[in-house]
Amino acid sequence: MKIQGKIFLGLAVFLLATAIVYGAWSKEPVGTTGLFLAFGLTVMIGYYLAFTARRVDAGAQDNKEADVADDAGELGFFSPHSWQPLTLGLGAAFAFLGVAFGWWLVYVSAPILLVGLFGWVFEYYHGENRTQ
Structure with missing residues (x-):
């Protein structure tokens, strides 16, 4: 989960820079507001993932030597005959x-x-x- 938190926080930095540049150049309030809201939502998700990563065990995605099969598991129960x-x-x-x-x-x-x-x-x- 650590890598997902870093990805979202990196995306938040990009969205903040984009919102500032877009707002300064375009003087258009709707798009600027949308970019700032996207920044805020991305920060919330990134913070949650980084905060949660400290409390759970390291997953296979945090191990650079892990295979794809190391993270495989049961996905859940899906009814095969349901209409x-x-x-x-x-x-x-x-x-x-x-x-x-x-x-x-x-x-x-x-x-x-x-x-x-x-x-x-x-x-x-x-x-x-x-x-x-």
């Missing part, structure tokens, strides 16, 4: 299309979103997958 992400994705697509075509489409997509969301959250609480 719920498709339902949730379709509902979200219709909701975002509602911004372009009309807000009525957002109201039509809300039930699809809810079915996808509740189906995905509770898919292991019914049927053959139910734990007793």
